[in-house]
Amino acid sequence: MSKIVVVTSGKGGVGKTTTSASFATGLALRGHKTVVIDFDVGLRNLDLIMGCERRVVYDFINVIQGEANLNQALIKDKQCDNLFVLAASQTRDKDALSQDGVHKVLSDLSAMGFEYIVCDSPAGIETGALMAMHFADEALVVTNPEVSSVRDSDRILGMLSSKTKRAIEGADPIREHLLITRYNPARVDQGQMLSLEDIQDILRIKLIGVIPESESVLQASNQGVPAVHMQGSDVAEAYKDVVARFLGEDKPLRFIEAPKNGFFKRLFGAK
């Protein structure tokens, strides 16, 4: 029985796809057979971040509409044996997603022995986002430290607890995890960003990790490599921590304090 994890946020551009790619890769690196599905039909990006855009022949919508089978559409990651990508269609729109179709694909993937199915949700609260969250068991709610992102995440949390299959059927609620991305402790100290405490006071769900703001994310996505592969970077370490916590390990939070500028840095100006 596979576990379905939706990566969602409400607001666009907060790092859902970056997180989906790194989180799925992180799970695969830990030895779990994982598939990551792009639900952003019409604006597909996940294949670019995963660096497999040239190998997309059949996509998620082809499978839903019976034009291809799952084995034809699943793209095996080049670096991890346990990782597969199901790309979105660039030429259709989100109405092509039907609930029955999504359900069939998810249960077929489960039957194929995938332990984790990561659903990369599109922004917004329309069909695509609702489909991505509908069958979820757990949710990673990606939030930036700014008020509009926090409010949109709040809206999404409301929908997770009312519009999803588990909510409608009255089953155990979806396990919600808060993931804060683009966190810059120095700017928090200057009052330019919301602090961890501010965000948690509003959203009140369990924090699974903090991803620091970093240039390496942009580098990674332009190279088509999930950020978790950027060896030695803060972002890669932070995503590995998130995966470890998701798998039940106890890891202290890192990268949440501003680096203290030393005497010489202060004297000669910090870059």
Place this chain on the structure above:
Amino acid sequence: MRGCYTSRPLPWFCFIPLMNVAAAGILPGSVPVSFEIKSAQLPLVALYLKTDQLDVLAKGLADHFGAHGASPDFFDQDAVVLDFSALATADTASLDMAALLALLRRYRLVPVAARAGSAALMQAALALGLAPAPEEARRPPRRREQAVPTPPPEIQVEVREVLREVEVAAPPALVITKPLRSGQKAYARGGDLVVLAMVNQGAEVVADGNIHVYAPLRGKALAGARGNTDARIFALCMEPELVSIAGIYRTSELPLPPNVLGRPAQIRLAGADADKLIIEPLQA
């Protein structure tokens, strides 16, 4: 002079709940494209009829809202609910509903609903296309100058009051235990609303009675939604976007005073006309 209109400058909010699609079990994705049904609210004014004599009513309206009256063009196609509760049943036999509606439309009022009338009156109103509206929760007595010159015998009043008391006591409080997040709404029809978790910005709590929030209240809170001026709002951490009691509202544009902001507090109406919002700390 006979007053036969409501003198309240602000309309209080009347809620006309429609069917909620999600509640009906239709899943997202199977929603038809040609239409969408959502719940909606409409601000209404209520017209309390105090006489069944249309000529008296016409004169009263003309005195106030006519071309030479005190405030001509006061209404601008405002939706109105006709409230017959002040008419004794015996008076209503002669009331010509069609003529009444025509009279109101002349003053740019748009009758949409009727309530608290005798069976015959309500039937006449429905036949003319009005919607039946639920009877209002108990209100404080109208102001003295609006009192009907020929009050009904005391005993009748007594009986009516008792009947209404029973009706108001019936609906139990609606208790919400999960957080209300942006975009979510809870409405306690006819009674009190008790929320045991936070009400976030963008969420809305509405009750015909009181609202109690035993957590931060950051969204909108509308108590006495059908005009009950005795309703109150209580919260353990008062920082709402908007509060309203019986239509008298205040937004967070005018910040709450520091002795109540973010603290345990209550909000109620006070003043001779019950039109002033009083916000005060809760003394433990």
